[in-house]
Amino acid sequence: MDAVLDNAVRQFMRLPGVGRRTAQRYVYHLLRQGGEQTLALASAVEALHTKIRLCSVCCSLGESDPCGICTDSRRDASLICVVGETSEIPVIEATGRYRGRYHVLGGLLNPAAGIGPDKLTFSALLRRINPQVAEVIVALDASVEGDTTALYISRLLKPTGVRVTTLARGLPAGGSLDHADKVTIGLSLDGRVQLT
Numbered sequence: 001m002d003a004v005l006d007n008a009v010r011q012f013m014r015l016p017g018v019g020r021r022t023a024q025r026y027v028y029h030l031l032r033q034g035g036e037q038t039l040a041l042a043s044a045v046e047a048l049h050t051k052i053r054l055c056s057v058c059c060s061l062g063e064s065d066p067c068g069i070c071t072d073s074r075r076d077a078s079l080i081c082v083v084g085e086t087s088e089i090p091v092i093e094a095t096g097r098y099r100g101r102y103h104v105l106g107g108l109l110n111p112a113a114g115i116g117p118d119k120l121t122f123s124a125l126l127r128r129i130n131p132q133v134a135e136v137i138v139a140l141d142a143s144v145e146g147d148t149t150a151l152y153i154s155r156l157l158k159p160t161g162v163r164v165t166t167l168a169r170g171l172p173a174g175g176s177l178d179h180a181d182k183v184t185i186g187l188s189l190d191g192r193v194q195l196t
């Protein structure tokens with residue numbers, strides 16, 4: 001395969017769930033579509049790099065720093081909901097039951113995969129705890145990594161005395177927050193329990 005085609009295939013293969021055959025299908029699809037669509041895709045991907053930044057408060061990814069949620073004075077600053085990824089914020093928002101702020105960890109603890117505490121935003125979370133914060137709601141996947149991370153957070157925040165709660169287990173075991181329906185997540189938020 002030509003170097004240009006081969007490189008394009010390799011880049012697509014770096015995406016989750018994309019194998020060589022799928023990557024080749026994407027590449028030849030783009031070639032058939034012509035320049036306009038290919039350039040539109042290229043500039044959209046480039047904009048992810050040049051226009052999207054990390055919110056210096058909650059560590060979510062978006063176009064502004066601080067993000068819209070952190071600067072929204074109508075939101076309850078006494079509540080911080082901790083999620084793994086920015087993509088999980090709209091999932092919680094869709095429940096319509098949460099009006100607090102967020103904190104994005106940037107992943108979950110997974111020592112086997114080399115993801116230790118230094119790779120996630122725990123220290124930024126700790127810095128946000130002040131007397132104004134009444135409760136930290138840990139809303140992570142119902143998985144080994146989610147549970148390990150929740151335990152780490154409860155130990156990290158213990159000395160601060162802030163109340164740390166977690167979602168009630170309406171979430172299916174092994175279920176990711178991204179895939180749970182909003183009714184289930186809403187109920188899990190309502191029935192949250194104290195993490196010890």
Ligand SMILES: [Zn+2]
Nearest residue numbers: 055058067070
């Ligand atoms: Zn923010």
